[in-house]
Amino acid sequence: AVLAILARRGFVAAHQPLSWAAAAVVVAILIDPIVDVLDRRLPRIVSVIIALLVAATATWAVIYVAADDLSSGVDRLSEAAQDAAAELEQRDDSIGEAARDVDLVRRVETFVEALDERVTGGDDVLASTAGTVPTYFLSGILTLFLMSYGPRFARSAVEQLPDPSQQTEVTELVTDGIQRARRAIWLILTEATVVGFVVASSARLLDVPAPAALGLTAGVMAILPHVGIMLGSLPLVLLVLALRSDSLALTTVVVVVVCQLFDSYWLRRRIALYSVHVGLLVPWVVALVGYAAYGVGGAAYGLAFAVFLLAILDQLARRTHRGSFFAPPPAAHPAPTAEAVPG
Helix, strand or coil, X not given: CHHHHHHHXXXXXXXXXXXXXXXXXXXXXXXXXXXXXXXXXXCHHHHHHHHHHHHHHHHHHHHHHHHHHHHHHHHHHHHHHHHHHHHHHHCCCHHHHHHHHCCHHHHHHHHHHHHHHHCCCHHHHHHHHHHCHHHHHHXXXXXXXXXXXXXXXXXXXXXXXXXXXXXXXXXXXXXHHHHHHHHHHHHHHHHHHHHHHHHHHHHHHCCCCCHHHHHHHHHHHCCCCCCHHHXXXXXXXXXXXXXXXXXXXXXXXXXXXXXXXXXXXXXHHHHHHHCCCCCXXXXXHHHHHHHHHHHHHHHHHHHXXXXXXXXXXXXXXXXHHHCCCCCCCCCCCCCCCCCCCCC
């Protein structure tokens, strides 16, 4: 009990540097193929720095554009949302009745007040980013360290196993798991980027406020399987319903549902064939717990570790099924004697 209490207190006290180390591990694994390509013409440390700078610049550029777009369009969005809520409550059909039942005007006013208080512009994003530069600098150093000495540490850890066959099995297991998890993460991120771009372009084409913020929301939610595209596109559908027309909103819903079905029944299955199957429960639970504990970073890096563990478990299941990993050898059956043969 004393050791458990000490371990808990030690983990709580060291959770910040441990989170830096976990983030550095995830980033190092993800950018390793990019570094290998750059390493053919540049020194390895320069390749790592270039990969880190490109990834950080692209991430914060998307966040800056989305925040600045939302800040500039929040006034128009607030006025349009209030007018649309009042119009919906004045309708005589079932939609108007439902709007009156939920007191839509009051709820929209509350949402608008909260939105005005919480929305920040691109300058605020830059200011908050400048305050976290030391943290990202330390994480970058840890990533450089892992890219240089991580494989050596891994080999040394595996060599602690007494049996050479177990060393080989563990090495192949972890290597295959990392490769499959990394492939799954990159494919899912590519799909999410495409979804975000399509939603942002559609919002801009339909003249809906804050298209970049809508695209970022849709792209982030599209990471979650089976329902992510529908949930991420819900703000776009509501704005189209409020600002455009019912028929256009219905068309948007049909397109979103078709895209979600295509993702669930074809695209995700193809991704699973080339990487690992990621179901519905694990990403949702990990994202919610990670976000509650460490915010957006905890949800993102928690999902990465969850995909890696799923890949490891899948590899274990395949190897155990083939009888090649931690599976007992088949019992030797003696040849039947003459007395054991019937007749």
